Amino acid sequence: MQLVLQNLSKTYANGVRALDNVSLTIPTGMYGLLGQNGAGKSTLMRTLATLQDADSGTAFLGDLDVLNQKEAVRRTLGYLPQEFGVYPRISATELLDHFALLKGVVNGRERTQLVEALLHRVNLFEHRKKAVSSYSGGMKQRFGIAQALIGDPQLIIVDEPTAGLDPGERNRFYNLLSEIGENVIVILSTHIVQDVMELCNNMAIIHQGRVLYGGTPSAAVASLSGKVWGKSITKAELPTYQQTHTIISSKLVGGKPQIHVLSEADPGDGFEAVVPDLEDVFFSEIQTGVARR
Structure with missing residues (x-):
């Protein structure tokens, strides 16, 4: 069973283009949809859950036309929305x-x-x-997962499930989702990189309604091998480095900014090679995606 999306687009009445020609092939198993708040994840999830219409494009769950056979899709769908009342x-x-x-x-x-x-x-x-x-x-x-499992669904959509959970609850939820994802399609929509790292064999990164990456997390990380460099700087130096380097992330370590930059060659100036992770992939795709627009 696969979920195949082709050129899904959605523009709201206020002019916001929430989905911009989204095309993905989602196989059985845990699939991570990674994006910042407002990236278009919830719009895509609501569309696949038959709660709203797309303006154009197609979505097929096996032979089922998701956009036009809504009642049939609902019989094989489990949905845990972000706000579960x-x-x-x-x-x-x-x-x-x-x-x-x-x-x-x-x-x-x-x-x-x-x-x-x-x-x-x-x-x-x-x-x-x-x-x-x-x-x-x-x-x-x-x-919420229990109610989503009623009817032995072939597609389960889980929207931002671990936001606000403590580490113990998050781990229990991870284990439950992993078990469920062995036999059905589970789409995990999240802005938390760790969720995708822990759970998903396949993933996509979405930003401003567009798919920037689709594939495996390991392939995404491998694509940045030798291209990520790190350095500890002072807060006063940050604006200068933002002008002279492609900074993909900046976080405080010991009270000082630790920056990661994207560069094909050693940028010198005290930078050291960094083993990339999925967080580097996420921010680099967003950075380069914005630059391409």
Whole structure:
């Protein structure tokens, strides 16, 4: 099963071009969609989740036309949006039962068995009688995955799932997503580079509605081998280096800016070669992508 997108475009009424000819082939497994806030990730996710229309282009999940066979797509789709609202004072069991009924599981015994199995799978069974609104952030996200799994979906869309989670909750969520992604397409939309590094065998980088990179994280990192250089500078020196070098990232280390620059050759001036990582790829693609526009 593959999800194939061709030239998807979307422009809002205010003139913002949220998607600009997006073309991607997304295979079974964990697929990372990496981009800054406002890059177009949520617009793409909502379009694939059949919640809004694209202006042009195509999207096929196997033989299903995502843009024109919405009811059929919804039967094979699981979706965890960025803002997952829950009813107050309703327990996890009751809410999952309600979602299962909406998904078409009309037999009461089957629904009960399904709800219990899902709560076990996301490790919430012992908390099944508690109101979902009382759950921690990580527990709510795991509940969100449980509702997304109703109906054995072939495509699961997860939008910014780990924002606000503590390290322990994030790790538990990582493990759950990895298990799910063994057999279905899971699109992980995020601005957190670590999420993609930890989970995804394939990825894309999107910026200002355009796909800047599509492929494996390892190939992306390898493409920068020998091209990233680092140096510790003073804050006062930063504007000068911004004018004379292609700075792809700057962060404080010990109170002083540590800059990474992109250069085909040794820039000298005290720079040292840096082993690139996916964060370097992310910022370099955005930097060069902006320069190409």
